[in-house]
Each structure stands twice: as C-alpha cells, then as structure tokens.
Amino acid sequence: MVDKNEDPLTVRTPRSMQAPAGQAATAMPDAIGGTIRAVIDGQTIKVPVGTTILEAAKELGIRIPTLCHHPDLCIAGVCRICTVEVEGQRTLQAACTYPITAPIKVSTSTRTVRQARRHVIDLLLSRHYGECYSCARSNNCELQALAKEYGVEFFRFGQKEHRDHEIEDSSYSVVRDMDKCVLCRRCVRTCIDLQEVGVLEAIGRGDQTAIGTFMNKPLADVVCINCGQCINRCPTGALREKDHIEEIWEAIDDPAKHVVIQTAPSPRAGIGETYGLAPGRALTFEMNTALRRAGFDKVFDTNFTADLTIIEEGTELILRLYNALVKKDPKVALPQLTSCSPGWVKFIEHFYPEYLPNVSSAKSPQQMFGALIKTFYAEKNGIDPKDIVSVSLMPCTAKKFECNRPEMADSGYKDVDFGVTTRELGKMLQQAGIDLPNVPKSEFDDPFGGATGSGVIFGATGGVMEAALRSVVEFITGLKVEDLYEHADIVPVRGFDGVKYLEIKIPDAVGPVPDIIKHLVPDWNWAKGATLKFAVAHGTANAKKIMEDIKAGGKFSECHFIEVMGCPGGCIGGGGQPIPTSPEIRAARARAIYSEDAAYAIRKSHENPAVLKIYEEFLTDGPCGHKSHHLLHTHYTARGKYIA
DSSP states (O other): OOOTTSOTTSOBOOGGGSOOTTSOOOOOOSSTTSEEEEEETTEEEEEETTOBHHHHHHHTTOOOOOSSOOTTSOOOOOSOTTEEEETTOSSOEETTTOBOOSOEEEESSOHHHHHHHHHHHHHHHHTOOSOGGGSTTTTSOHHHHHHHHTTOOSOTTOOOOSOSSOOBOOSSSEEEOGGGOOOOOHHHHIIIIISOOOOOEEESSGGGOEEEOGGGOOGGGTTOOOOOHHHHHOSSSSEEEOOOHHHHHHHHTOTTOEEEEEEOHHHHHHGGGGGTOOTTOOOHHHHHHHHHHHTOSEEEETHHHHHHHHHHHHHHHHHHHHHHHTSOOTTOOOSEEOOOOHHHHHHHHHHOGGGGGGBOOBOOHHHHHHHHIIIIIHHHHTOOGGGEEEEEEESOSHHHHHHTSTTOOTTSSOSOSEEEEHHHHHHHHHHTTOOGGGSOOOOOOSSSOOOOHHHHGGGSTTHHHHHHHHHHHHHHHOSOHHHHSGGGOOGGGOSOOSEEEEEEEOOSSOOOOOGGGTTTOOOSGGGTTOEEEEEEEESHHHHHHHHHHHHTTOGGGGOSEEEEESSTTGGGGOTTSOSOOOHHHHHHHHHHHHHHHHHOSOOOGGGOHHHHHHHHHTOTTOTTSHHHHHHHBOOBOTTSOBOO
C-alpha cells in the first residue's frame, strides 16, 4: 500500500516490473514501449505503456469495483461498474479497458463516480428477478455485494415482478436462470475464449440482448461439455449446478438405504473456502468426521481408485506400446490420451471423434469406484446392490453428466447414483450444523481407505501423468523413481503452463517384468534405449492446440501418452469448486494437494497394498484382464462407437 501522504513525485514501480532479488533494477524510460507516470487518487505510480487504470490502481492498493472483469478472461468493459474520472476526459471512463498511454490523473471515488456506479447497479437490479435469500448464490453474489456496498435500500428504477425466461435445466450439470443474468458476458468469454467450446453467445442488440445458445437450443442439445467453468465465473445466480442435496438427504434418512460417499482429492483443498477459510487449507480428515455426522454410512477415498486407474491405464499404455513396437499392429492408436476428465472426453467426442480410439478405455476413478461399490463391496458386506446409494464428492460438474451416461452401469445398476460438487457438500454440512474446520479428524473407511500420494495429485494438472510415470518408469527400468527424480517429484509435468512436454529415455539395462503384469508382457527388451514422450494439457483450449498439432502430424503426434484435463488448472479449478476462482486461488489449492502428497508414507500407486489386495481377491485375472475390463473400462470399437 502506498502512503497517501507520500510526495506525489515519488514513483512506485509495480511488483510485476520489479527486478528479481539480487538483480539490479534497470532504467525505465518514460517513452512509448517504456513506462508512463499515472496519478491515481493522489498517488503516483510508474507503469508500462498500455497498462489499464484498473491494473495500475490494483498495484497501488486502490480498489475499483468490477462486475464484468475476471482475471481469467479477456477484457470486455460492458458493465461500467468500474467507471472513474480521468482528468481532461468529458465522460467517465471504464477503468478495466482504459489503457494508460500518456501521463494521466485519475479519481476513483468522487461524487460523480459514486452516483454513476449506484445508477448502474440500480439499473441492473431493475432487470433482475427473484429474492436474494432464496438464490443459490446468496451471500456469494457480486451484484448483491455491490448493492450493499453502494447502499441500495430501494429499487430506484423498479423491480421485475414476472419472469421473462423459464429456468433451463435440461443438462445433467448446468442450470441456467436468465432472469438473473446481468449480461456481463463472462460465461460467453469463458466458453469461447477460455475453453474454446463456443456454446454460449450474446444474441440481439441493445435492450434486446440476451445470452443464449445456437438457435436457443437447450444445453442438453448443443455441444456443451458440462465443464461448469461458466458457473465459476458467473457473478450472480444466472448459472448454477444441478443440485442433488435433497435426494441425498432423502436417501440418508431412509433406513433401508446404505449410503456411501467417495471423496476426490480436489474438494479437500477447496471446501474450507465454503466456510470462509483462505484457499489452500486441506480439510481431508475433518471432512471424514463431518460426513459421518451428516449420516453417511461409509466414507471412502477416491484416491484408492485413482491408484487403481494408474495400474489399469498404465498397463493399457504398456500393452499399446508392446503391440505397436513388437507385434507391429497397425491398428494401435497412439498417443494414448487420458480418460479421467469427463469434460475432456465429451470435448473429444464432439470435436475430434476420429481420435476416440486414442482415448484410454480406463474409466475415471469416480466410475471405477462406483462399479466396485455395487459388486465387490456389496458382495463382501452382504448388501443388496439395489439398497446401496453411491455418492461421489467431486470438484466437477461434468461428473454429474458422467455418472448418468447409460454405459456407466457395468455393475448391473447405475454405478454412481449422485455426483455432488464441493459447493453442494459445503451447503449440506452447513445445513447439518457442522462446523467443518473445527471437527476432529478421522480416517477413511476400509476396504477402500488405503491410498497413496499418487492418488492425491490427480487433483492438479500434471498429476495423472506424474502418478503414471512414478509407476511405469519403475515397472520398465526396475529403478526407484527417486533415483531419477528427487523425492519422486516429477517437477517437469507440474505447474500451470498450458501445455507441458517431457521425454524420458529408457536405459539399456531394464528390470524384470513385475508379477502383476507378467502374463501380458514377457520382457522389456523391446523398450531398451527407447525415448518415451509425454505431454500434459489443462483446459480444453490447450487440448485443442494439442489435437490440432496431432492432426497436422506435429510434435505431439509423436507422443506416447498425453494427459488432458478439461478445466484450467485441472480438478482444483473444476466447475464445482468454490467461487470465486483465479490463478492465485488455483495455485493455493495445488500447494495443498502437493503438501498432502509429500506427507504420504506410500507415494506410488503400484505400492498401494489395498489395490494389490483387490487384484488378489476380486480382479484375479489382473490389470486389463477380463473382469477388470468389464467393470473398470469402457468399450469402444475402432471407430469410437460405444458397444456393450
């Protein structure tokens, strides 16, 4: 924060321009391509030419309210909440879009500015339908917060008394209430620019403008991938997930039902935010206690089937490589693409269906768990599968779509009955009067309580790849992965670069084939000296870059294995995670994920004793065997069409 009494000629340099520690700062000339002096509310700052007033004010610690602006999205400048006075300009200017190209003097809170912002808020409220207390976003709505901040005590321009639009809930994942839309276009920019799906658009002009889909078709009838990223950036209740809280409470209250829940890693790093905690505090074991208090009969760890996914998907990769390199099978589809993210799977189904054979047949950890709950677990505990209600806690709205896919019933029943988001569970626990951050810790239930650090890191982009490499590298080389990467941390696949690339050279000395896959691959001689190539992408815009490169026969077409997550940042940035989201928030959640990984005694999936035990007791023909293929894999023909 800059001292308001500071000499206005004293210039503050933005943090983004400060020299790294230990380096001398270079001169910054006041010229085009250099820096410009700006005075904002009496404080002076030097900024790069083209910096917006909003960015410069933020560097000075001056808050300018916004509504259409979002750190993940391109500039729009449509809401005018961020209006400011610029000396010499006849009208108020939008701080988010005004580039500083010459010395400038700005006032952010004059009477004129305050009145203009208040009138904008009043106009938005006049077109906004519904009561705040019954809205899904109550107390977490940016319009509501602005109304409070600017002292709105009555509807200056009236209030909408009747709906203009029916609630659109055709999707398994996303519900649209356009009577709460403020036309900020965040959802449009998210869908078109951030995800490059393009389902939503602004239709019409002037006061006839509305946000809709192609020909105003329901979401279920367009190419929506159910990722929910639009929800995470909507400032109001115009977009929300399809809520299953009441159905779950009904099941919990039914004594004839055995209700179990599996919890994915990412919600643990985010659910504290629903209680007002800062991002990045994991509440894994507190959540176990809270879920039991809420009435769930068993609390299981999705990390168990994340580890199982690594064994199945890793074995599938080895088989593809063996069949391609040794058996010279021309039908083998490489690179193998991950299948954990249902948003990504739906994206490739819509936009690149010719590459469906490249997608791993391994189900996601959620669906593997669902299949095992209603077969292995039911049999082991003498419970009729029809009496089991299987719930999954996920960071992802697309998981709701995934569990409702007709092919996800290999147990003979719907494998997962309800997918709930982190936000939904936060509401449930608060409805039950549970103070989550302050309950005692407890462990997961057996037989699915065992997990590893590799299962945990599934929650961050690069985590699936890192977990797979920890096992596949050891399988082939016979070396400990710690001998190649310090503490088994495969850092090159971590981080938030849109696309990451890694090569690993297999040494000439290879190890013996592990017993668990010995029936599939006789030896590793064929892999000696080979260079394996891997890539990681997060967000479907980055996935599109990789797929277009593969189509063109580029660098990524030579990869052997590619991880793709549908959401920016991976699951930690999922469409069901707490609102708001930002690069800083996703980074904090990722730190929590990796911190948990480091604390596990076992950090490699193939060393998980609970996973090894299920192969001994239930999946007795091993990874990618007949039984595991029936329960844990989907079934595609060479053309990508699903078959039973």
